[in-house]
Amino acid sequence: MTNSEMVPRTAVPAGIVDPVASARAELKAALAAIEIKGNVPRRVEKASVRAAAKARVFADRNPLGAMVIAVGAAAAVGGAVWAIARAISR
Template sequence: MTLSESGGAPVERDGVPVLVPRTAVPDGIVDPVLSARAELKAALAAIEIKGNLPRRLEQASQRGIVRVRAFARRNPVGAAAAVAGVAATVGGLVWVIARAVSR
């Protein structure tokens, strides 16, 4: 996940703007109230990111799609063999289940 996806906020360090992820507490906060608020905000953001299962599944599936497409571009014969293998496995599984149900 990139900083822009996690809602990073720009913070200046030594006069240079730096992106800080939503789940991190920026350095240099000396006020205890502001520090506690920043820690709470970071903790809640981490809980939301960790607990948002549909979004995590969507991101994982998107990463998988990118990997499969890259593999298919690099090795089209291997990709075709993988598709045939998956189809044969699913077909065999359906056949076994149908046979078991029909008995």
């Protein structure tokens, strides 16, 4: 099978004549689509890997901007923790 003939897991290959084989291929594609959509931990992992790669590229191109963002994020988290701790202590 060449790259031009490869079919994604969620697609049904064309040219299936046998109705049983066609039904099996449709079921297989439907189950693959459900797995891809329903596997939230895997989707979150892929999204976090993409975000980390983008952050690394940004930090390589703009180290000062990355430092400012890191300090701002740390200040925001610290402020949120302080506000929650203060609200609980009252």
